[in-house]
Amino acid sequence: MSKIDPAKIWSLNYNLLMSVISGVSPDIAELGLDTKELFVLAQVEEHPYPAELAATLSMPKPTVTVYVKRLEAAGFLRREIDAADLRRHRLQVTPSGRKVTARGLALLSDAFGARLGRLSAAEQAELRSLLEKLS
Amino acid sequence: MSKIDPAKIWSLNYNLLMSVISGVSPDIAELGLDTKELFVLAQVEEHPYPAELAATLSMPKPTVTVYVKRLEAAGFLRREIDAADLRRHRLQVTPSGRKVTARGLALLSDAFGARLGRLSAAEQAELRSLLEKLS
DNA sequence: GGAAATTGGTACAAAATTAAATCACTTCAA
DNA sequence: TTGAAGTGATTTAATTTTGTACCAATTTCC
Numbered sequence: 150m151s152k153i154d155p156a157k158i159w160s161l162n163y164n165l166l167m168s169v170i171s172g173v174s175p176d177i178a179e180l181g182l183d184t185k186e187l188f189v190l191a192q193v194e195e196h197p198y199p200a201e202l203a204a205t206l207s208m209p210k211p212t213v214t215v216y217v218k219r220l221e222a223a224g225f226l227r228r229e230i231d232a233a234d235l236r237r238h239r240l241q242v243t244p245s246g247r248k249v250t251a252r253g254l255a256l257l258s259d260a261f262g263a264r265l266g267r268l269s270a271a272e273q274a275e276l277r278s279l280l281e282k283l284s
Numbered sequence: 285m286s287k288i289d290p291a292k293i294w295s296l297n298y299n300l301l302m303s304v305i306s307g308v309s310p311d312i313a314e315l316g317l318d319t320k321e322l323f324v325l326a327q328v329e330e331h332p333y334p335a336e337l338a339a340t341l342s343m344p345k346p347t348v349t350v351y352v353k354r355l356e357a358a359g360f361l362r363r364e365i366d367a368a369d370l371r372r373h374r375l376q377v378t379p380s381g382r383k384v385t386a387r388g389l390a391l392l393s394d395a396f397g398a399r400l401g402r403l404s405a406a407e408q409a410e411l412r413s414l415l416e417k418l419s
Numbered sequence: 420g421g422a423a424a425t426t427g428g429t430a431c432a433a434a435a436t437t438a439a440a441t442c443a444c445t446t447c448a449a
Numbered sequence: 450t451t452g453a454a455g456t457g458a459t460t461t462a463a464t465t466t467t468g469t470a471c472c473a474a475t476t477t478c479c
Contacts, residue, residue: 155397167342207302262290
């Protein structure tokens with residue numbers, strides 16, 4: 150067994166993810182959604198504040214501001230000042246936003262699922278478990 | 285056992301990688317190297333032509349052009365016309381490029397290794413094997 | 420051989436992303 | 450209270466990244 154090189158594992162993983170993204174991006178775009186916008190939208194329910202989104206997605210706050218603005222303009226999101234803390238903007242996914250998120254994630258699932266299909270169900274579960282430990 | 289949702293696995297993985305990247309980026313920058321530049325440089329030996337780099341890294345050709353130009357200006361790379369096909373530019377990592385690549389990948393290994401450390405050696409090997417099947 | 424189609428790479432302009440500065444609100448210590 | 454420090458979010462300006470169009474070399478196919 151060869152020595153385990155983290156950078157090698159990392160690179161495998163990175164190239165895999167990028168390749169999957171660039172494969173689905175055109176399809177996601179047809180939903181009227183940019184790929185990164187989908188990632189943001191998909192996390193809003195769990196993290197309803199821009200600062201939280203920025204932290205969990207590892208993106209700068211101004212970037213989140215831009216995406217949120219676009220998602221709001223597209224009607225996928227609503228924004229309201231948080232009554233408890235007037236600095237915060239609480240985000241709400243609209244019904245149409247929920248619909249487009251589901252479609253986008255389905256596309257992602259299909260694309261990534263095509264790769265995952267190379268693994269047995271047990272291996273898929275194992276992968277998930279390993280990634281959860283790393284997260 | 286819960287149903288396996290590819291988008292969920294994907295998202296776990298994506299957030300993990302992004303979080304690791306944003307952690308090491310500042311350190312890599314101290315080497316005089318942008319993170320993406322490191323990724324390019326690290327693949328040059330294996331893929332010595334810009335078009336190949338663009339394909340394996342899933343990035344547009346003009347982006348590769350820009351990085352290659354910067355890496356050349358920094359002395360980490362040399363470029364020569366391929367004798368066999370005058371359209372192609374064969375890339376060569378210089379000694380100083382090799383050195384900086386090693387340092388950069390070491391930083392990445394440390395950062396990602398810190399996460400991987402949560403897994404046993406057997407689990408790490410398993411993860412690598414799973415990712416190789418997916419690649 | 421030689422036009423037509425393909426491939427490798429780049430220039431330029433436009434779009435996306437981000438760092439830095441800023442504003443508004445909140446918290447905390449005195 | 451109050452004012453100093455901290456937090457949430459945005460604006461502005463600069464940088465990074467990319468789409469489009471393009472040129473040069475090669476390959477294909479008649």
